Amino acid sequence: MLIAGWEVVSRSGLIDQALFPPPSLVVSAFFELLGGGFLGDILVSLSRVIAGLTIGVMAGSSLGLITGRNPRIDESLSPMMNVMRAFPPVALIPLIITWFGIGEGAKVFSIALAVLFPVWVNVHIGAKGVPVRYIHVAKTLTYSDSRILSRVVIPASAPFIVAGARIGIAVSFIMVYVAEIAGASHGIGYQIAVSHLDYAMDKMIAALLSLGFLAAITDFLFIRFTHRVFPWLI
C-alpha cells in the first residue's frame, strides 16, 4: 500500500520526480548500481560492520562483566566510562581519521567504539543484577570463581548481552554510513555520498534502502541465532 501510494504520488506530477523518484525508478537504479559493482560496496560495508560489531560486542561485554561483578573496578572505571559514552561517537570520526587515517582500521575502530558503550551499559547492569541465590547455589557446590563466571554469571547476563548486541547492530550501521561518507572509496555510505553529489536521488534512495534492509536482515539473523543458542530466551 505504502509503495503503491509512493508510486502514484511520485508519478502524479505533484512532486518533482527528480527529488522524489517513484519506487519503480528506485528499483531500476538499484539494478543499475548492481551493474556498476554495488555488490562489492555492500560486501565492503558488511565486512566493516561485522568486524566493528564483533570487536565492540566482545570488548563491551568483557568490560561489562568486569565492572558488573567487581565493585572496586566498577568504582574506579565506570565514572570514566560514563563520561566517555556521553561523547557522540559520530563526532569523534574526524578525530579518528586524523589519528588513524582513512584506512579500514579507522572505520572498524569507529564502529567498535560506538558499539562498545551501549553493550557495556547493558552487560554491566545484567552482570551486576545476577541474583545472589544463583551464585550461592554454585558456591555451596564448591564451584570456583572462574567456573561461577562461565557457568552462572555469563548465562545469567545473556539477555543483557543480546539486548546490547541488538542495539550495537543498529549503531554499527549508522556508524558505517558516517565513516564511509567521511572518507572512503567503497561501501554503501560512499555510494550514497556519490549519488548525492550527482544529484541522483533514485540511486541515493536505492543505496539508503539497501543499507536499511541490510541492517534489518542482520538483526533478523541475529534474533534467529539468539533463539538457537539461547532457546530459553524465547
Next chain:
Amino acid sequence: MADLVVLSGVSVSYGCRDVLANVHLVVRDGEFISIVGKSGVGKTSLLRAIGGLVPFSGNIACPPRKGMVFQNDSVFPWMTVSQNIAFGLEEYDPSAKRRIVDRHLAVAGLWSLRDSFPSELSGGQVQRVAIARAFAPRPSFVLMDEPFASLDMQTRDSMHRWLEEVWSDEKMTIILVTHYIDEAILLSDRVIVLREGGRLDDLKVDLPRPRDAGMVFEPGFLELKRKIVECLGV
C-alpha cells in the same frame, strides 16, 4: 548418629547490626531438623553461615560439600531440567552423570519434563528440580531456606510427602528454615526455635513416620505445636 554439623558460638553481623549472637547447635548425621523463629531473628543468616555464604565469627565444623535450596527462582532459567540437576555433577564421567540425573528425574517425577526449561514448569515442579539438584551430588547435608513458602497449600502438602520419602530413601541430613510450624513438625526429627540474641529451644518430634497433613489434629502434634508457639512467644 555422629555429629555432622557443629556450631560453637556463631555470630553474624551485617555492618554494625548484629543479626545472630553466640549460637550453639549440633546436627547429627541423617537428621532432619527445622529452624523456626520470628521474622528478622536470623534464621536465614544462620543457614547462610552454615553454607559459608556470609562471614561469621565463632566456629562451624561441617563437611565442605553441601546442597542448598532457596525459597524460589534459584533454578537456572538457561538450563533444562536435566541440565539443572546435573549442575553439581561436573566431576562425574558422562555415563555416571546421566545415570544419576535419570534416577533423580524419576524420583522427582520429572522424567517427562527432562528437556523442558524452568519457565515451562509449575512452581511445585521448579522446587522439585531445585531439591533434586541439591540432592544429586550426594552432598553431606542439604540446607533449605523456606523452599515451599511460595507454593499453595495443596502443592505444599504433596511436596512435604515427597520430600519425606526422598529424605528417607537418600538418608540425607537436612536443615530446613521455615515460617510454618506445621511444616516443621511434619518433616523434622527436631524443631529448633531460634530466639532473639541467638537463644535456641530444642524440641524433639516423636511422631511416627511417614507423616501427612491429617496428623495436624492429633493430640501429640497439637501439644508440640503449643510448645513451639510458647517458645516463639506469639
